[in-house]
Amino acid sequence: MKIFIFINSLAGGGAERVTATLANYWARAQWDVTIVTLAPQSEDFYALDPAVKRIAMDMAGDSANVLDGLLQNFRRVFALRKLIRQHRPDAVMAMMSTPNVLLAFASWGISSICAVGSERCYPPHFPLAKMWHVLRQRMYGRLHAVVALTQESAKWIKSHSNARHIPVIPNPVVWPMPNNAPRIDPGKLCDPEKKVLLAVGRLSREKGFGILINAFSKLAARHDDWNLVILGEGPERAGLQKQIDESALGSKVLMPGIAGNVGEWYSRADLFAMSSLYEGFPNALAEALAHGLPAVSFDCDTGPRDIIRHEVDGLLVSLGSEAELLGALDRLMKDGDARAALAARASDARERFSIEKVARMWEQLFIEGRTAARLGTDGRPAPAAREGVSS
Numbered sequence: 001m002k003i004f005i006f007i008n009s010l011a012g013g014g015a016e017r018v019t020a021t022l023a024n025y026w027a028r029a030q031w032d033v034t035i036v037t038l039a040p041q042s043e044d045f046y047a048l049d050p051a052v053k054r055i056a057m058d059m060a061g062d063s064a065n066v067l068d069g070l071l072q073n074f075r076r077v078f079a080l081r082k083l084i085r086q087h088r089p090d091a092v093m094a095m096m097s098t099p100n101v102l103l104a105f106a107s108w109g110i111s112s113i114c115a116v117g118s119e120r121c122y123p124p125h126f127p128l129a130k131m132w133h134v135l136r137q138r139m140y141g142r143l144h145a146v147v148a149l150t151q152e153s154a155k156w157i158k159s160h161s162n163a164r165h166i167p168v169i170p171n172p173v174v175w176p177m178p179n180n181a182p183r184i185d186p187g188k189l190c191d192p193e194k195k196v197l198l199a200v201g202r203l204s205r206e207k208g209f210g211i212l213i214n215a216f217s218k219l220a221a222r223h224d225d226w227n228l229v230i231l232g233e234g235p236e237r238a239g240l241q242k243q244i245d246e247s248a249l250g251s252k253v254l255m256p257g258i259a260g261n262v263g264e265w266y267s268r269a270d271l272f273a274m275s276s277l278y279e280g281f282p283n284a285l286a287e288a289l290a291h292g293l294p295a296v297s298f299d300c301d302t303g304p305r306d307i308i309r310h311e312v313d314g315l316l317v318s319l320g321s322e323a324e325l326l327g328a329l330d331r332l333m334k335d336g337d338a339r340a341a342l343a344a345r346a347s348d349a350r351e352r353f354s355i356e357k358v359a360r361m362w363e364q365l366f367i368e369g370r371t372a373a374r375l376g377t378d379g380r381p382a383p384a385a386r387e388g389v390s391s
Helices: 014-028 066-087 097-106 130-142 151-160 209-219 237-246 262-268 283-290 322-333 336-346 355-375
Strands: 002-007 032-037 053-056 091-094 114-118 145-147 195-200 226-231 253-257 271-274 295-298 314-317
Touching: 002 014, 002 066, 002 097, 014 032, 014 283, 014 355, 032 066, 066 097, 091 097, 091 355, 097 114, 097 130, 114 355, 130 151, 145 355, 195 209, 195 262, 195 283, 195 322, 209 226, 209 237, 209 322, 226 262, 237 253, 262 283, 271 283, 271 322, 283 295, 283 336, 295 322, 314 322, 314 336, 322 336
Parallel strands: 002 032, 002 091, 032 053, 091 114, 114 145, 195 226, 195 271, 226 253, 271 295, 295 314
Antiparallel strands: none
């Protein structure tokens, strides 16, 4: 199959990482895969298989005003349409809201092309500017399908756009994870006699690390054999470090930065914590489970309840409740048998979210779309498929 994947950039980020993962998988399966970005190739962060082709449109950037924005987006639509006509892929998939809208315009009227959009977050958490919101409402129906990561997202898209088909396809988990730079050696940073409570994510407000640190500060004395390690970087570093220092946790809570070898950290850790106030589909949580790491997470919208099976491979606690988070962490930090029981089932995530399983969901969607395009139908799926694909 010949496929285009259209995305703003391949800079660091969840959607970009999934794009690279799927592109590499399909390229190794002998597909003809091209990634098309608005941003220049110099911004690429993720490694691609040599067989993956790259087209950088170099048409990113902010607009000076509304008129300039309209002109820039007209140029983007016509440039993407030209590429589609020139290369004639079997399917084009877009990643994220604005690329979805641009693809809906660019593919309009081109026969035999399966055009698929995908929302990579829960849309209410990242509201669009008014113009893009209206375009999303009116243009999603021009696509064969718009993929959602969770059932909650699918319901929102259904009620806020004219999308015809909204399957649910989770992000894939790569296991074992490759090691990339920068490498932070767990063996050098952590005392081998200490257990590790691990958290991974951008140091930003929505990740709730301040709540996690506060909960851990109340547990540190009774669990002297545990350290908290938070991997990531972001604008909240200074504030979080101040919180750590004021709580006299300098030797107990570590924030070593971004690690390209996060898989080694999952393997080193004894328990995973996610304190996010909201998520789309938290890759780190699924990766932790795939590494056999039991997890405690806020039951935020959206993602954790689609990944953690409560009391099976982890624990879900009420959103924002520091008391419940503290209680769940305390329960598992002091009970090695309970952690082991959850860990034994956590690795099921390797199959539940395997790249093979997720790729098959996408492939079936492309086949349906190509068939509909050739037949000139409206692309509506069978009733069962319209209900979404669960993980």
